[in-house]
Amino acid sequence: MNNFFIKLLDRLLRRKKKVKIGLYGHPNSGKTTLANAICEDWIGKPLGVISDIPHETRSVYKQEEVVIEKDGAKLYFDIIDTPGVATKVDYKNFLRYGLSEREAKERAKEATKGIIEAIKWLDDVTGVLLVMDSTEDPLTQANITIIGNLEARKIPFLIIANKIDLPESSADRISAVFPQHTVVAISALHKENIEELYMEMVKKFR
Amino acid sequence: MEGLKMDFLSSKALEDKSTIEKISMIIERVKDGDILVLEGSLTPSEEAELIETTMREIDIENFVGIDIHTLEKDEKSFFGFSKRKTIGLTIIGPANVMKTVKKKSNFLSMIAKIGDSGASVH
Numbered sequence: 367m368n369n370f371f372i373k374l375l376d377r378l379l380r381r382k383k384k385v386k387i388g389l390y391g392h393p394n395s396g397k398t399t400l401a402n403a404i405c406e407d408w409i410g411k412p413l414g415v416i417s418d419i420p421h422e423t424r425s426v427y428k429q430e431e432v433v434i435e436k437d438g439a440k441l442y443f444d445i446i447d448t449p450g451v452a453t454k455v456d457y458k459n460f461l462r463y464g465l466s467e468r469e470a471k472e473r474a475k476e477a478t479k480g481i482i483e484a485i486k487w488l489d490d491v492t493g494v495l496l497v498m499d500s501t502e503d504p505l506t507q508a509n510i511t512i513i514g515n516l517e518a519r520k521i522p523f524l525i526i527a528n529k530i531d532l533p534e535s536s537a538d539r540i541s542a543v544f545p546q547h548t549v550v551a552i553s554a555l556h557k558e559n560i561e562e563l564y565m566e567m568v569k570k571f572r
Numbered sequence: 573m574e575g576l577k578m579d580f581l582s583s584k585a586l587e588d589k590s591t592i593e594k595i596s597m598i599i600e601r602v603k604d605g606d607i608l609v610l611e612g613s614l615t616p617s618e619e620a621e622l623i624e625t626t627m628r629e630i631d632i633e634n635f636v637g638i639d640i641h642t643l644e645k646d647e648k649s650f651f652g653f654s655k656r657k658t659i660g661l662t663i664i665g666p667a668n669v670m671k672t673v674k675k676k677s678n679f680l681s682m683i684a685k686i687g688d689s690g691a692s693v694h
Contacts, residue, residue, distance in 0.1 A: 453626060453637050453640060454638060454639065455636065456636040478630050479627070481624075482624050485620050488620070505675070507639070507641070507642075511616060511619040514619060515616045515617065517616070518616045
């Protein structure tokens with residue numbers, strides 16, 4: 367009987383503590399790679415398909431009931447992997463990846479819908495991992511717009527300086543541009559520094 | 573000869589407009605190939621609305637989206653002890669026209685492409 371009440375209490379508390387963490391960022395910044403790393407580590411299976419072609423994720427993918435445990439503290443949450451946010455989508459960019467014109471146009475059309483969906487999800491997420499490619503200039507309109515909206519809505523977030531395994535990466539450049547925010551440098555692909563990310567997630571979102 | 577039209581709008585010209593009016597005005601002009609220079613900035617929710625509306629307006633062949641750049645300036649706080657950045661100018665234009673943008677503190681340089689609407693890389 368005692369066990370029953372303990373389990374019930376645990377479920378109630380879990381429900382109260384569970385948050386919806388959205389992965390936001392540019393196309394090809396590594397959002398789905400990171401979502402996969404988190405899901406593999408804590409659920410045992412990946413969440414989505416990754417590729418080198420921008421806008422691979424064109425609709426929202428969700429994994430419910432993820433639990434991260436660090437130093438005895440647990441974070442219960444749903445992962446919302448969103449399509450990359452951009453201010454432009456040109457189908458011609460996809461042609462260089464070997465897509466046919468028809469496929470490229472279809473992908474572009476779907477990408478525009480995905481961006482709208484990602485922006486709409488800002489109304490529902492309770493925390494955000496803003497994923498930036500640390501080999502690129504972080505001061506882009508998409509990043510500025512996402513951060514501005516998160517600040518205005520008081521949604522807690524971490525900036526993820528991803529792709530630190532690449533020689534041209536510079537996590538320091540991201541920290542210098544956004545000194546007021548927590549920046550965690552990782553390689554989602556190689557799960558480098560991922561334990562520090564989990565610790566920061568528990569601290570920030572729990 | 574095809575030219576490039578640039579419209580400069582003072583903050584006064586925008587202050588009485590609703591979000592929808594502002595976004596419609598921006599999209600309409602940018603779709604016509606104009607570059608807009610606004611004094612000040614849009615709010616974060618207006619920026620999100622502008623991106624959403626842009627995505628709805630993209631027609632694959634003729635309009636591939638927008639580029640937005642801002643020129644920030646340092647502003648001293650009330651007591652003069654700390655500086656904070658505010659946006660002095662916002663430049664919005666068609667993505668296939670606004671090409672190279674170099675940005676430094678208090679300086680922004682842009683090359684616009686006239687005529688050929690070749691694709692730009694995101």
